[in-house]
Amino acid sequence: MREQNKLDLFFTMLKIGIFTFGGGYAMIALLENEFVNKKKWIKNEEFMDMIAVSESTPGPISVNCATYLGYRVGGYWGAVVATMGVVIPSFVIIFVISLFFETFMKIRLIKAAFRGIQVCMVYLIARAGIRMFKNLKKTRFQLIVMLLVCLCMVVGSILSIQISSVWYIIISGVVGVVIQSVKMTHT
Numbered sequence: 001m002r003e004q005n006k007l008d009l010f011f012t013m014l015k016i017g018i019f020t021f022g023g024g025y026a027m028i029a030l031l032e033n034e035f036v037n038k039k040k041w042i043k044n045e046e047f048m049d050m051i052a053v054s055e056s057t058p059g060p061i062s063v064n065c066a067t068y069l070g071y072r073v074g075g076y077w078g079a080v081v082a083t084m085g086v087v088i089p090s091f092v093i094i095f096v097i098s099l100f101f102e103t104f105m106k107i108r109l110i111k112a113a114f115r116g117i118q119v120c121m122v123y124l125i126a127r128a129g130i131r132m133f134k135n136l137k138k139t140r141f142q143l144i145v146m147l148l149v150c151l152c153m154v155v156g157s158i159l160s161i162q163i164s165s166v167w168y169i170i171i172s173g174v175v176g177v178v179i180q181s182v183k184m185t186h187t
Helices: 004-017 022-036 044-056 061-106 108-135 138-156 165-185
Strands: none
Touching: 004 022, 004 061, 022 044, 022 061, 022 108, 044 061, 044 108, 044 165, 061 108, 138 165
């Protein structure tokens, strides 16, 4: 990987890390815009696969996405550079906030800013979900699984049943494997 590409990758991930409040899910729209639309380093289908892999592997989705994208674009050193780029802003911000947290949260303007940022995060996460849905190949199977997961989540919320999203991912993956296996045996 050329030095210029490493710098471009690092500063792209640094920028995304700086401007992403609300965690990895809020980052998805920015990652897609930078890597699929602007730089065209990966195609949309691979981006969707990356999100699925990043969500289902241990660790924060933002770090998993950065590592995957970095490796895809620049191999081992690309993964290191991209991961460092996305992690440094969060580390610095959290470190600084931890030094002054109690004093920081007593400032009314800061509290109000955080409330505003929370509302924006809901929008960014919803936008990323809608974009991913638009780009998803909508087979009958995928629509059924998505509707069932949404139904389970709504019913669980109404009944105050706490089910980790990890279980939804595992069950959906197992169902996908079973359906694919059945298809392969009948062809």
